[in-house]
Amino acid sequence: MTDAPSLFIGQSFNGEPQRLLLNRANRHGIVAGATGTGKTVTLQIMAQGFADQGVPVFCADIKGDLSGISQAGGNEKFGERAGKMGLELHGKGAPTVFWDLYGEKGHPIRATVSDVGPLLLSRMLELNDVQEGVLSIAFHVADKEGLLLLDLEDLRALLTYVSENAKQIGAEIGNVSPQSVAAIQRALLQLEQQGGKAFFGEPALRLDDLIKTPYGMGQINVLDATKLMNSPRLYAVFLLWLLSELFEELPEIGDPDKPKLVFFFDEAHLLFKDAPKGLLEKIEQVVRLIRSKGVGVYFVTQNPADIPDSVLAQLGNRIQHALRAYTPAEQKGLRAASNSFRANPGFDTAEAIQALGVGEALVSLLDEKGAPTVVAQTKVRPPDSRLGPATDAERAQVIQNSPVRGVYDTTVNRESAEEILKARKAQAERINADAKAAEEAEKARAKAEKDAAKAKAPAKRASNRQTPMEALTKTVLRTAGAAITREILRGVLGGRKRR
Numbered sequence: 001m002t003d004a005p006s007l008f009i010g011q012s013f014n015g016e017p018q019r020l021l022l023n024r025a026n027r028h029g030i031v032a033g034a035t036g037t038g039k040t041v042t043l044q045i046m047a048q049g050f051a052d053q054g055v056p057v058f059c060a061d062i063k064g065d066l067s068g069i070s071q072a073g074g075n076e077k078f079g080e081r082a083g084k085m086g087l088e089l090h091g092k093g094a095p096t097v098f099w100d101l102y103g104e105k106g107h108p109i110r111a112t113v114s115d116v117g118p119l120l121l122s123r124m125l126e127l128n129d130v131q132e133g134v135l136s137i138a139f140h141v142a143d144k145e146g147l148l149l150l151d152l153e154d155l156r157a158l159l160t161y162v163s164e165n166a167k168q169i170g171a172e173i174g175n176v177s178p179q180s181v182a183a184i185q186r187a188l189l190q191l192e193q194q195g196g197k198a199f200f201g202e203p204a205l206r207l208d209d210l211i212k213t214p215y216g217m218g219q220i221n222v223l224d225a226t227k228l229m230n231s232p233r234l235y236a237v238f239l240l241w242l243l244s245e246l247f248e249e250l251p252e253i254g255d256p257d258k259p260k261l262v263f264f265f266d267e268a269h270l271l272f273k274d275a276p277k278g279l280l281e282k283i284e285q286v287v288r289l290i291r292s293k294g295v296g297v298y299f300v301t302q303n304p305a306d307i308p309d310s311v312l313a314q315l316g317n318r319i320q321h322a323l324r325a326y327t328p329a330e331q332k333g334l335r336a337a338s339n340s341f342r343a344n345p346g347f348d349t350a351e352a353i354q355a356l357g358v359g360e361a362l363v364s365l366l367d368e369k370g371a372p373t374v375v376a377q378t379k380v381r382p383p384d385s386r387l388g389p390a391t392d393a394e395r396a397q398v399i400q401n402s403p404v405r406g407v408y409d410t411t412v413n414r415e416s417a418e419e420i421l422k423a424r425k426a427q428a429e430r431i432n433a434d435a436k437a438a439e440e441a442e443k444a445r446a447k448a449e450k451d452a453a454k455a456k457a458p459a460k461r462a463s464n465r466q467t468p469m470e471a472l473t474k475t476v477l478r479t480a481g482a483a484i485t486r487e488i489l490r491g492v493l494g495g496r497k498r499r
Helices: 022-027 037-053 066-072 076-084 113-125 129-144 152-164 167-171 178-193 232-249 277-293 328-339 350-353 392-400 417-456 468-493
Strands: 006-012 016-022 029-032 057-061 096-100 219-223 262-264 295-301 319-322 360-364 376-380
Touching: 006 022, 006 037, 006 219, 006 360, 016 022, 016 232, 022 066, 022 319, 029 178, 029 360, 037 219, 037 262, 037 319, 037 376, 037 417, 037 468, 057 066, 057 376, 066 178, 066 219, 066 392, 076 319, 096 392, 113 129, 113 178, 113 232, 113 277, 129 178, 129 376, 152 178, 152 417, 232 262, 232 295, 277 295, 376 417
Parallel strands: 029 295, 029 319, 057 219, 057 262, 096 219, 262 295
Antiparallel strands: 006 016, 006 376, 319 360, 360 376
16 A cells, blocks of 8 residues: 555445555546446546646536536535545535637637648548648648648638649649549538537637646636537547647656646547547557656546557556446457456456446556556545536636636637738739739830821822723723724815725
8 A cells, every 4th residue: 555645536345445546647547337327427536636636637528517526516425425435525616617619618719720730630521531631732831831720711711722723732742633622621611510610710728728726726627518529520639639739738757746637538439430540540649658748648438449459558547337238249348348457356357347336336546566456346436526517607607717717718810821812812913903904005005106107107109000901991092092083084184095
């Protein structure tokens, strides 16, 4: 038994406390179980436990009931359960900040198109390999020409520019198909209709606003995902983007005494469903390396089989609620779940998983040496905060008192790709118009000079040359005239007639 700071998860059936060591919490974990078996409650007691120890938390509220973590809880039933565990409930809420991509039930969260990047954006838009290649070319053009990509309007303007200059770009970088550009534009329209437009823009989220410890307690950041779940691809990509940002920005700190941030990824199967190989490799890399930044990632899902083995192998702390196995696929998932634990000789793990009641779980946590403990059947502790949603009035009060109130509420639209390309096009049109006007003026000037020169020139003398017809006519007339004249003279002069 170690005296290192830890979270009390619950008590095993034989009375042993199950504690999650803070200095092993960045080794990641999983909370799994069928719907209605208590996963959300476990997430809530873990999040509040971390906050009590000064560790900030980020988690998604899928059904809306996690918002109660901001309010004091406790009831007689919970009190009895806590008493049997030797635990005293304090009936308190945790310091909470509500977030919402749509800005309706919390502060807006935004990211720029450039921050998300072509790989995640392609995943969000469900593009094929060719379309993803065209999108990557577009991002390359934006980087090369200094075009800021902040919102979807910027991306649309960039794609139009790339399409209009496809021949030149194709010769320099790679082929750009007009059909692929059109497909991407249609996908952007669908994303906008699903509400994705609200996510892209400024002011972009600053990670420092998530990693706060007011009054020595960790801030719990609750993302309202009740509406976001209607766009599951957007939800998954947003959380992966956030993980990637944490990985990129936080410094290396090795294995800290406690995490710098704990990240709960609820409905984790959405992240891996139909994910291309390149994306899976990125997820595996981020999960593997982000622990050295002091970030613990906990996947919350119905079945461990939802998570690829390469990722599952990195999740050291495991809490498994009940699973049901009626179909062959469910039985396969049950075997995968039971085989992921260090066996306990006291019971059959697969049978125990199916026999668990609500609020009970199989628990295996990393010990002080970093090795998983033998799996234990455990009654999960009750929460100090409210089990159930906060009211609209309570949520509004929390938002009103938020440390980031007013920081993200108003959208900022500074000059970026759309404005730059529009200005370039307008300038090109002015230059073309000026060139055309100058050409027309030059033509008019040349014509005026020609007309003036023609007016000043002397009249040309008519030509004395005769046409053949004119010469023949004159000859005939001269011959006829001579004959007539001779006859007249003969009459006058009395010329002698020939006999």
